[in-house]
Amino acid sequence: MRIAHFSDLHYGAATLEEADRCFGAAIDRAIAEGVEAAVISGDATDHGLDLHEPATRRLCAQVRRLADHCPVLMLQGTFSHEPPGTLAVFGLLGARHPVYVAERIEQVVLMEDGRWLSSTGWRFDLVPAGARALLTCVPTINKAVVAATVGAVEAPQAVGEHLALLLRGFALTNRRARARGVPTIAVSHGTVFGSVSEHGVPMAGFDHEFSTGVLFSAETQAVMLGHIHRHQRWEQEVPEGRQCIAYAGSIGRFHFGEHGDKGFLLWEVTPDGAACELVPTPARRTIDIVFEGRPDLEALREAAASHGIDGAHVRVRWTVADEDRHAVDRAAIARLLAGAAHTKLEGRIVPIVRARAPGISQLTSLADKVQRWADLTGVEPTCVLDCLEALVERAPAEIAEQLLSGSAETHELEPGGPGQQDEVRGR
Incomplete structure (x- = not known):
């Protein structure tokens, strides 16, 4: 049969x-x-x-x-x-x-x-x-x-x-x-x-x-x-x-x-x-174009030309960090793939992962916690600690007045030349 x-x-x-x-x-x-x-x-x-x-x-x-x-x-x-x-x-x-x-x-x-x-x-x-x-x-x-x-x-x-x-x-x-x-x-x-x-x-x-x-x-x-x-x-x-x-x-x-x-x-x-x-059977033709990072429009143009996207169903995939998610020009990608029967855009966003500072919760003073954070992240803590001390010892109005007048003083700097005043402004 x-x-x-x-x-x-x-x-x-x-x-x-x-x-x-x-x-x-x-x-x-x-x-x-x-x-x-x-x-x-x-x-x-x-x-x-x-x-x-x-x-x-x-x-x-x-x-x-x-x-x-x-x-x-x-x-x-x-x-x-x-x-x-x-x-x-x-x-x-x-x-x-x-x-x-x-x-x-x-x-x-x-x-x-x-x-x-x-x-x-x-x-x-x-x-x-x-x-x-x-x-x-x-x-x-x-x-x-x-x-x-x-x-x-x-x-x-x-x-x-x-x-x-x-x-x-x-x-x-x-x-x-x-x-x-x-x-x-x-x-x-x-x-x-x-x-x-x-x-x-x-x-x-x-x-x-x-x-x-x-x-x-x-x-x-x-x-x-x-x-x-x-x-x-x-x-x-x-x-x-x-x-x-x-x-x-x-x-x-x-x-x-x-x-x-x-x-x-x-x-x-x-x-x-x-x-x-x-x-x-006359099944539809599908094309996958994958980028490890942000889509390269020139590479996408070359891939579209080599595969022949006319009448095909095209999927474009990419992986970017969270801070770059808005840098992908979806409209430009769609224009390049205008000849496709259907276009599917799939972006994978890698979230920013911030590591906790082990043991920081066991420290008693805020200054010690800042020092611990600085050690783990590789940041010079002196300026941050000076600002922290100023916040603790001075009233907000006093700090603001000193910054605006350009003659702010800290216990580490004596009133003097312009260079010292610039350093205070930077802090």
Whole structure:
């Protein structure tokens, strides 16, 4: 079977333009390639959407257009992106072919007449007659439920252990399907240990749902994954054929700094093996220009010319001290990047940090505290101490009168020449 695998569409108010342009182009290509079925492996929406929102209407229209060409299966994704129940409306679209929404752990068969048939329990004991493909569906796991059962500390390990048992339990039905010449596919939404995020960060931790070994243990030929926004794959040859695990990645580029192409996967799945190809979409181009200090306008002009910013989304970052924060000419930067489709300016301000003087609070006199401060900061304290003594011994009016008359005296200076008077004025 030839299957189109889409994932992480993230339709929402802020992402609509990027998501709809890329998903629309992907559907056009999938139809042109003559795919026999389509899978959307989670996070079709970026957040809970109201029915009257433009993003809802556009997503429904695109899924309807896809379902007019072939049967579509949609998997429940991350709860924060797709609150439970969000996808139910897509099963009511009434296109030429049905849209099946997988919201629980189950197996689903695509029948020869184009219908979807789901298992009453978590799996089929026997593969239904007339099956064209068998899909094992494992949507996002609610870790809160697991934590409520086994405790928050044990929850991450418990999720992994139970998923490993679950996927091994699907192997028997998948072997029976393969023996009857039916392609087998697993569809899930989660994180594979050792996968790499769209920003190049390896996903290593105890709270990730899968390992490649656990996914291969279900004995399906293809494993279609969602959640990670970067396309990547793992393959192995076994006596039963070639197994392949792959993330489709996000349909578009929704954040700055994302690595790799964006697109959807075109799968060829047989009872003996699976292979996939990434088909790029017209995702937006993003450019990051980073300055360690204050932005250099000439360097920025050269970077803009070398990268070709016309139509791109450009982010300029810089780091400056707090006293230089107002020296950055944001208007000049915006003028230099006028050809960009969108410009984002991010300045990081390093605050001035003043160290405390250790032990200063234990000193009894103000003069001793000033002396301690001067020692730590490298300041000559004589002038400050003289002024402090004058404040203590003289009335404010007397000090002001002496300063204004230009004949102020201190206990260290006798009335005399102009040089002494200038020194007093300086103090």
